[in-house]
Amino acid sequence: MKILVLNGPNLNLLGQRDKAVYGTVTLAEIEKHLKTCCPELSFEFVQSNHEGELIDALQKARTSGTDGVVANWGGFTHTSVAIHDALELLTIPKVEVHLSNIHAREEFRERSVTGRAMHGVITGFGVQSYVLGVEAVLHLIRADK
Amino acid sequence: MKILVLNGPNLNLLGQRDKAVYGTVTLAEIEKHLKTCCPELSFEFVQSNHEGELIDALQKARTSGTDGVVANWGGFTHTSVAIHDALELLTIPKVEVHLSNIHAREEFRERSVTGRAMHGVITGFGVQSYVLGVEAVLHLIRADK
Amino acid sequence: MKILVLNGPNLNLLGQRDKAVYGTVTLAEIEKHLKTCCPELSFEFVQSNHEGELIDALQKARTSGTDGVVANWGGFTHTSVAIHDALELLTIPKVEVHLSNIHAREEFRERSVTGRAMHGVITGFGVQSYVLGVEAVLHLIRADK
Amino acid sequence: MKILVLNGPNLNLLGQRDKAVYGTVTLAEIEKHLKTCCPELSFEFVQSNHEGELIDALQKARTSGTDGVVANWGGFTHTSVAIHDALELLTIPKVEVHLSNIHAREEFRERSVTGRAMHGVITGFGVQSYVLGVEAVLHLIRADK
């Protein structure tokens, strides 16, 4: 089973940004943690600060045998109609995750433009959001069958 | 370890409401499912159509040895300042869950008044939202220690 | 044929509130009037200042052989998502009534959150709104057959 | 007793428009139905796609011995300040009716500009809205005496 884990702008610097809000774990550690938690899964990790590359990755997932997507769109979450449209084209299970609780921050972070086109959203559990996201994707894959 | 599972108005009729959106599983089945999944945990289940009873239950959890809360506030999610204030008084791990993806429905369902005072929110995975919610609470309890 | 007549907060004091707007008839007189108008019908009257009790009553109507609902939600009309959701679970004919014309009062009284989930709304005819409401419910019951 | 029944734009095509929302009865059938229901009443029927003609009809009702008005303003309901002002000049009983439930459709259809100047509004019962409207007008006429 192959899971694509997408990370949007600035998440490559995880562990170095506003530690009170985001914690100290790095993206590499998250990736390692996911591999350890789910050794039976094959992961593909993509991080980009470029909206276009994230869309490209979503489009590629349509034909590359990917079974599910876990994505943290970072700052694009609240503004990108283009990512939203790309998600509509992708019918495999797709789960949005956020490190911090988007309902407890600035008002503009509560609305998720991309989330409209995901199956579900998990927000507020730090690194664990990714682990829960992978579980949720697996659950959706099984439910589909 | 004791987990309080709170369900707001109309969730007692789960499995009978708009099945395309909410599925066919009943609340009793969810409760049974949680017990099966996590036999080592002690669950307390409260469902009420009364906002006041939900607040009472939250307040009682402060002194009853409860270790965490998983709650689906139903229609109160988007309007209840009183539940929000009760949540601020409760410092144990608390996770909000929704069966359907609140970001993909009517605009007024995207904003969660109660979610501001939760540790995190999990939305869109049907019954599995509760399972993920329990896991998230356990993770938060462990992280606290 | 059994009709449930629901009255929300403060309608128990009818006849004593702002008489220029609401008139001087009491709720007991309305109930008596309905029985006199429609002797062939069986009425159940519920009034409550508690949102939860009104939801309970709606839920009970699903299995108690009730054929239709006439409801005046009072102050909950403009705010209660929970009553709205309870109404969605009830498929028998349901008609909302108001004593005064909600389109001719404060702006916030024009929008009816509960009315979205009713079959129709009758507003502005004092006690007669209830009589017309019962007629409308009867019409909907007949049309269903 | 003389009742003026006013119908606004496109209601002449009733029975041919979006049948899921408006049903299949034609305006002529409604008129016939009203005459049958209330043989003791004298009806005047006016339908027009012209806002000005509807205002003219309202003004004429002031001096033509009309005892009450039942009106479905169609698309003018939500925008016409001019009809609203004409209604303020007419003190006989006047009731607004709608075939579909305006509280359950697009948001802009919930607000009734004309309804502010009516005695009451009946919405959501198809052709029966007209019958209930006539009854309501009769009730208001009697209450006035």
Next chain:
Amino acid sequence: MKILVLNGPNLNLLGQRDKAVYGTVTLAEIEKHLKTCCPELSFEFVQSNHEGELIDALQKARTSGTDGVVANWGGFTHTSVAIHDALELLTIPKVEVHLSNIHAREEFRERSVTGRAMHGVITGFGVQSYVLGVEAVLHLIRADK
């Protein structure tokens, strides 16, 4: 010198509407009053409840030797883009008048869609608004030369 005096919907009933707000003078009396005040002027009076007829009258004024326009658009003041566009096509002096002070009434009456395309607006002086309007038009005609 020829002045066109335009009156919109319901102004034919002047003197009969909400007398506390609009006074008791009739439109015929206003017309007579204007003729008496300004015997040297030739007046054309048009009143209509039809938006289209008012636009027609404005268009005709372009080629009929009219020197100025005084207009009270009534309920169309706040909504008619079409009258606004017709006014832009007419370059002779044009003054909007209102009997009551539109700044002291409902909020939606403060904005004048038509007023954007007039040379000026005079509001709040009852019948005298028309007299001042004619004076203002004469002043604008003289200033143009």
Next chain:
Amino acid sequence: MKILVLNGPNLNLLGQRDKAVYGTVTLAEIEKHLKTCCPELSFEFVQSNHEGELIDALQKARTSGTDGVVANWGGFTHTSVAIHDALELLTIPKVEVHLSNIHAREEFRERSVTGRAMHGVITGFGVQSYVLGVEAVLHLIRADK
């Protein structure tokens, strides 16, 4: 093949209004131009400053063997719910055209109330908007077959 070309308020004065925005071609010239471009088509041209007459024309098109509609609603574009409703009753191809680019003018001109019920909108090409509109209608007619 019969095409109805509808023009709303003030378009009879085309060529005389704000020439920087609308150009110098008259409506008669447009009509002539269309006939020349498409000699095989039968055109019916209706221009009116009256909203009601435009609705009448739309309704007549339902039974007069009209194959398609090209319409420039002028100032009614942004406000008329009644024309919108009339359009919903008409299922033949219908295309909205504008001389100027409505996205590049005042903010309130960007939203098209009528456009919601058209098949498409062409805006910004002066007289050529009509020619393209006729082409688009022909294309839709052919695609329907």
Next chain:
Amino acid sequence: MKILVLNGPNLNLLGQRDKAVYGTVTLAEIEKHLKTCCPELSFEFVQSNHEGELIDALQKARTSGTDGVVANWGGFTHTSVAIHDALELLTIPKVEVHLSNIHAREEFRERSVTGRAMHGVITGFGVQSYVLGVEAVLHLIRADK
């Protein structure tokens, strides 16, 4: 003289919530403090997390010989139309109090839906708000005579 002191949701936990904002005094201490300050008065204390019970208490005050009301509606302050309507039915002096200054907190806390139907509002003085509230009620009672 009998004064009803009403406290809304979560005020039973006073002294335990966000101490920087609300202080450390408990509700029992407030009640004791009021009795000490005003030994000549008879107090009735009601606290509830249930909106319906607060409405019940207001309604009972109409016939129980209560001379005035001091109320802190907690989270219901900003949303409850039903409490607002219950207050309109109660003509004895009624004063709203808040521990913290509602004008200096989140924007949504500045508007008081219930306050519209009170005689006055006192906000920002901690426990002393209650003492001032009782004084204000006494003043209003005396002024009424």
Next chain:
Amino acid sequence: MKILVLNGPNLNLLGQRDKAVYGTVTLAEIEKHLKTCCPELSFEFVQSNHEGELIDALQKARTSGTDGVVANWGGFTHTSVAIHDALELLTIPKVEVHLSNIHAREEFRERSVTGRAMHGVITGFGVQSYVLGVEAVLHLIRADK
């Protein structure tokens, strides 16, 4: 008869500001012009850039035998609640004037906070607005008697 003519901020520089909008006449010339037009009237002219001085002048007019007020509040028109409140205390005829048409400029200039408390508003006629304003005040004085 004594008329107070008030001018708000920057009107002392009239004739020097944006001449396309405001013309080239100075405030002194306006004052002279008014004296010439109405030799039988006694004028008091006050111009100030200080909101407080304008309020002082309005208050003094209550006891100084002033018969009417003509005022151009300049930039305070759209923001000053304090001037609005001072006007409410003054019951003699009071007319607001503007040189340019406030309905044809920036959106925020259309709303007149002060105008709510005036008898009427005259806007768009340059210096002539003052002359018409004096006439309107005289008319109101005579109508009062």
Next chain:
Amino acid sequence: MKILVLNGPNLNLLGQRDKAVYGTVTLAEIEKHLKTCCPELSFEFVQSNHEGELIDALQKARTSGTDGVVANWGGFTHTSVAIHDALELLTIPKVEVHLSNIHAREEFRERSVTGRAMHGVITGFGVQSYVLGVEAVLHLIRADK
């Protein structure tokens, strides 16, 4: 102990303005009343229609041995950022008072820009608001020690 009592625009005319709303007591009587109520206190009374003078008075209070401020900002309450900023510079107890209940009037009067920077607000008790305001200030002074 020295208390500064500040009154904003038009409060010098108290007792003469809209008596149904504000009562008939004059500012001089309020000042006398306060001296009588609290003979042990030293009062400084400042009233001004000038926003700048009120700011000057607030600034002077920082170094003049003033122990507390009671202020009624009148029309500046809802608009003055400058007074708000001056209040932030003053750390002694400061209480805002209003004669009428600002929550029961026009919507724009509910928001208090100045109130954000006060310790508390007392609104709706006529002259008694000042007495309660002084008490509240004394309480805050004592609590500070």
Next chain:
Amino acid sequence: MKILVLNGPNLNLLGQRDKAVYGTVTLAEIEKHLKTCCPELSFEFVQSNHEGELIDALQKARTSGTDGVVANWGGFTHTSVAIHDALELLTIPKVEVHLSNIHAREEFRERSVTGRAMHGVITGFGVQSYVLGVEAVLHLIRADK
């Protein structure tokens, strides 16, 4: 004559996305179709999911002998100020096209940020929108000469 045809994010997947809305034609087929329709023209086709690449393409068009632009900005239509600014720098004819009618979809799709800087917009005709777009560009080129 050289025409640049630009396509924004996700349009490379045309024919595979929400077929009810967008149809089944692919982008390659559109390009082939345009070449067949207009064999005398030289086309350059650019599709990108990267906002920056689309801006680069627009900038290059300034110096590469391009005579006109037809562009479908996809999801960037409603948000990209940067593309808008790039368009302002390009003075050759430029036409925006959309497959579906943007006036008949979600509200946020009606506003076109990019459309403000285009000569015109054609929306709602599927693939034919491109053909009409090319025609419109040719018309604009000819009109320029």
Next chain:
Amino acid sequence: MKILVLNGPNLNLLGQRDKAVYGTVTLAEIEKHLKTCCPELSFEFVQSNHEGELIDALQKARTSGTDGVVANWGGFTHTSVAIHDALELLTIPKVEVHLSNIHAREEFRERSVTGRAMHGVITGFGVQSYVLGVEAVLHLIRADK
């Protein structure tokens, strides 16, 4: 060369207000610092808490040989239309400065009403904002020649 440095309300207390935001330098020190930095310039310093005095100062600058203006409008920045209008009358270089970054504070501080009529705005550099402001004015003076 003569530069006018204007400071609005509360800036006379600089160095004593919210030191985390505004720093500890006093206004006198700023003035001294500017004289030291630019010994070749002649400075005029005006600080006032009175909006009217600031307008007076701007007006005087028109005829007093002033070459440029540096202004910090304090709390008037976000509300004063009157200062905005005074600035429009002054054509010499004028630069607005702020100590703190207005884009990083409360939302209502981001919009600058006065800034619309300045040549530019410099915000966020503490005292250095004034130094940069003087430089910018000098640059604009030189660019004008």
Next chain:
Amino acid sequence: MKILVLNGPNLNLLGQRDKAVYGTVTLAEIEKHLKTCCPELSFEFVQSNHEGELIDALQKARTSGTDGVVANWGGFTHTSVAIHDALELLTIPKVEVHLSNIHAREEFRERSVTGRAMHGVITGFGVQSYVLGVEAVLHLIRADK
């Protein structure tokens, strides 16, 4: 000392865009000018139409020995949450500059999303904005030490 000068979309075409607003100087000339003004500084110049490349450049600045940033984000200023978040990760002095005064243009250009995360903003001085920006950065660097 090393300064990074970032320029967003379309600024590579400086000198060629709307010359009335932006002037005729090119980006290359600005770069040369900065080098001439500050020969002691080492500059790195990056211009990109790609949001992602600008974020990459900001991230690189964290570890490349860069001492400060001067940035003109162009069209991204008003929309990019992603650049805002990247700026929060960068703690060296960072100053936003704009050629034109963003407070004097379209309303949507006044709000700076990126500016919230900068130390300060300089807007309206053409090329000189960059020079002042460099000075401001130097000042911040020195103040840090």
